[in-house]
Each structure stands twice: as structure tokens, then as C-alpha cells.
Amino acid sequence: MYFEFSEKVKKLKKELQAFMEEVVYPNEQTYEEQLKQAGSRWQVPPVMEEMKAKAKAAGLWNLFLPDSEYGAGLTNLEYAPLCEIMGRSFIAPEVFNCSAPDTGNMEVLVRYGSEEQKRKWLEPLLKGEIRSCFSMTEPQVASSDATNMQARIERDRDEYVINGRKWWSSGAGDPRCKFAIVMGLSNPDAPKHERHSMIIVPLDTPGVKIKRMLPVFGYDHAPHGHAEIEFNNVRVPAENMIWGEGKGFAIAQGRLGPGRIHHCMRSIGAAERALELMCKRVLNRVAFGKPLAEQGVIREWIADSRIEIEQARLLTLKAAYMMDTVGNKVARKEISMIKVVAPNVALKVLDRAIQAFGAAGVSEDFPLAAHWANQRTLRLADVPDEVHRQAIAKLELKAYS
Known part of the structure; x- marks a missing residue:
């Protein structure tokens, strides 16, 4: 490499x-x-x-x-x-x-x-003229196992009818958000990973109702936001189906690989900024007769933070390299590894920085508290740590069985 x-x-x-x-x-x-x-x-x-x-x-x-x-x-x-x-x-x-x-x-x-989907939805997104959201997680089921999804996508002649409730549809609060990509159950009797589909649902379609915006540790993330959305007999044209019925999990694998690595890259950036802010802070604050930077425990925090950030970055770069050279499927263990490592490292660094800042660290005057809340959420988003660890262990044991 x-x-x-x-x-x-x-x-x-x-x-x-x-x-x-x-x-x-x-x-x-x-x-x-x-x-x-x-x-x-x-x-x-x-x-x-x-x-x-x-x-x-x-x-x-x-x-x-x-x-x-x-x-x-x-x-x-x-x-x-x-x-x-x-x-x-x-x-x-x-x-x-x-x-x-x-x-x-x-x-x-x-x-x-399809070409029509690209013309109608992709091109405005590429230009930054509209926003979108992704509706996958459901409040009624344990969404760490995506096969639990119950929202229905059913064919009715030249339309599909969508019924169900989704939440944590990030971005739906934005007035520029024009559509959701909704994942739901379309083929209940098909093999396990061919039962679900993804479909484009314009948010102004009759039957789409944004119930509420969900705060994250008290942050509303406006105007982006995270919505709970009800779909009640929502009808969209059959051409809004993406790829084909039963392709939901195949699409999700193509979508979530790059998404996870992007999250990890941003996590490292958040950790770097936290370390930078911590270093500047402790050089300019005096306690007990000397700068905080001369306190042994704070030097240990700084050293550990640098070590952990470098380790996380190298593992992320390795995963990115493998995705480029051997593909997401072969790199799935590395993708799961970084998805566990990067948010946890960022949380450690942010926690130390908050401690070094004292009360200011938990205020809105600095970005540390907001970054901490975001990184803690990432331990759940795009599959929780425990599921990724299970996948890593399964792949590791496979070599010996």
C-alpha cells in the first residue's frame, strides 16, 4: 500500500x-x-x-x-x-x-x-439545488437487523403503494428536501435478502406526513434535522422503483460502503480539530501556577490522542485502498473495523479536549460538545458497533474453520 x-x-x-x-x-x-x-x-x-x-x-x-x-x-x-x-x-x-x-x-x-431518475432527481442534487433524505430505520423494530423492516411497498398496476413509519430520516427538515429514498418490504416470500426494495418518494406526495423532528442529545441539527415520517397509502409511479423489486439489500451494500468510510474520514477530521483546540487551549491557560500544557496528565492526553488519530487514519486509508483495488465486498472486514474504530477514537479525543476546556467545553461557544454528540450517534448509525464487531469476528474465525 x-x-x-x-x-x-x-x-x-x-x-x-x-x-x-x-x-x-x-x-x-x-x-x-x-x-x-x-x-x-x-x-x-x-x-x-x-x-x-x-x-x-x-x-x-x-x-x-x-x-x-x-x-x-x-x-x-x-x-x-x-x-x-x-x-x-x-x-x-x-x-x-x-x-x-x-x-x-x-x-x-x-x-x-434509470435515465429518467437521473434527469429528474440526480441532476438537481448534483447542482446543489435540492436536498434529499433516506428512510430506512423504523421505530417498531430493532433496525440493527435491517431484515426486520416492516414498511410495505406493494405493486398496484402502474403504481407502488407505500405504508409504514420511518424515523431518523436525516435531512427531511430542510425546506429544500424534495424526496426520500424509502426502503421497505416488497416481496415477503422471497429469499431473506431479496424481500426489500428501494423507491423514490417525493415528499409532497399525498399521504407523506412528517410527524416530528428528533433532536440528538438536545441538538436539533436544523435546518437539516432528523424526521419521523409516516407513509399512509402513498402512491408513486412504478418507474420510481430503483433498479428493480427485491434489490434493496444489494443497493444498500453499494450505498453503505462508501457512506461508512466517509463517516470515518469526517470522524478523524473532528478528532484532529479537537486535538488542535486542546493544544491551543492548554498553552494559554494557567492553573496552580503553571500552564495546563505543563501538567503531566494533559501531556498524556495529547500524546494518546495523536497516537490514536494516526492509527485510525492509517486503518481508514487501508480500507479505502482495498475498496479501490479489490472492491467493497472483499474489504468488508476493514470497513467494519474502521466504522468501530473511528467514532470511538474521536469520542476519546473529544472527551479529553472537553475536559481540558472545563465548563467551556460543554458550551456552544466551542464545537466540542456538538462534535461529541455527533460522534456518539455514529456508534449507532450505519449499523451499531456490536453488529460490526460480530461481522469482524465471523470473518476472522472463517479463516480457521
Whole structure:
């Protein structure tokens, strides 16, 4: 494995870092202030569209897509350092049109969508004109086992009828969110992993009802948000089916591999920013007659944080390299490994940084508490740690059985 980045990637990395320093970081506070001033938190702060226009003009747009027809044509390994930089700020991924769940939905449409689906839904997403959400998790069942999904997608002549309740449909709170990709049970009698399908459901379709927005540790993540949605006899044209009936799990595997590695890259970025903030803080704060940086336990925190971040990054780069060279299926153990490692490392580093900041660490004056809440959520999102560990152990034992 050779992790030296190409000149193209080095150039993009330099440009992205400069853009973050000049545009994104200075506007983080502006973004929050505009949300508070809007009268409703479920409105898009004007500064976001201003930043997006600047990013598009700078050529820092759709960097996540490996298909050069639609994106930057970067491999997973090439995108890794860029995604890490974006992960340092909550608002950055959207600025570059590289935020979940749009990234996963765009990848689904690129790989499996019909030409009409691409024209109607993919192209506006690529331009950053609309947003989307992904409706998979259900409140009535243990969604760590996705075969439990009960929402129904049933054929009725030239339409499909959708009934069920989904929650944690991230992005559905955004007024620009125009459609959901819904996964549900369509073929109950088929083999286990051929029973579910994915279908495009415009959110303005009769029968679609957003019941509530779900906060995460008290954060509403407006205007993005995480919605509980009811689908009551929702009818959509048959051509909204993605790929074909029973292909839901096959699509999910294609969608979640890149999605998981993007989450891990961003987690490393969050950890790096936490370590940076901690180092700056302890050099400038005095307690018991000397700077915090001279306290032995804090030096230990800094050393352990650097060690753990480097380990997590190397494992993530290895997984990205394998995805590019041998494919997601062969790399599934490495993908599961990083999905466990990266959020847990980020949580450790963030926890130390919060401790070093004292009471300020749990406030909204610094991004540490919000990043901690996000990383703790990632231990559940895209399959919980325990399921990934089970998969890792199963693959490890397979070599000996």
C-alpha cells in the first residue's frame, strides 16, 4: 500500500484547506446567528448558499463522486484527506455538496438509477439545488437487523403503494428536501435478502406526513434535522422503483460502503480539530501556577490522542485502498473495523479536549460538545458497533474453520 497522494490531490487539499480558513471557519458563527434570526430554525441561512456558490466557482464541488462524468473522479483513497478536512466543521460538507445523506443518494442514482431518475432527481442534487433524505430505520423494530423492516411497498398496476413509519430520516427538515429514498418490504416470500426494495418518494406526495423532528442529545441539527415520517397509502409511479423489486439489500451494500468510510474520514477530521483546540487551549491557560500544557496528565492526553488519530487514519486509508483495488465486498472486514474504530477514537479525543476546556467545553461557544454528540450517534448509525464487531469476528474465525 502506497499512501503518497497525487499532485492533483495535493493541490485539491491545499485549496480546500485555504477555503476552510478563508470562508468556512469564519462563517460558522454567522451560520448559527442567521438560524436564530430567521424566526424559524427550519430555514436555510443565506450564508450557506453564498458559501456553496464560492465553492462551486472554486471547483471544490461533488468531490466525493468517483464517476468523473458527475464528480471529481477521485478514488476513495484520494477523497480520504479531503473528506477529513471537511469533517472538521459541521457545516463544511454541505458547502462542497459532499454531505450525507445526499452523497449516498447520489451514488445510488448514479449506479442504479434509470435515465429518467437521473434527469429528474440526480441532476438537481448534483447542482446543489435540492436536498434529499433516506428512510430506512423504523421505530417498531430493532433496525440493527435491517431484515426486520416492516414498511410495505406493494405493486398496484402502474403504481407502488407505500405504508409504514420511518424515523431518523436525516435531512427531511430542510425546506429544500424534495424526496426520500424509502426502503421497505416488497416481496415477503422471497429469499431473506431479496424481500426489500428501494423507491423514490417525493415528499409532497399525498399521504407523506412528517410527524416530528428528533433532536440528538438536545441538538436539533436544523435546518437539516432528523424526521419521523409516516407513509399512509402513498402512491408513486412504478418507474420510481430503483433498479428493480427485491434489490434493496444489494443497493444498500453499494450505498453503505462508501457512506461508512466517509463517516470515518469526517470522524478523524473532528478528532484532529479537537486535538488542535486542546493544544491551543492548554498553552494559554494557567492553573496552580503553571500552564495546563505543563501538567503531566494533559501531556498524556495529547500524546494518546495523536497516537490514536494516526492509527485510525492509517486503518481508514487501508480500507479505502482495498475498496479501490479489490472492491467493497472483499474489504468488508476493514470497513467494519474502521466504522468501530473511528467514532470511538474521536469520542476519546473529544472527551479529553472537553475536559481540558472545563465548563467551556460543554458550551456552544466551542464545537466540542456538538462534535461529541455527533460522534456518539455514529456508534449507532450505519449499523451499531456490536453488529460490526460480530461481522469482524465471523470473518476472522472463517479463516480457521
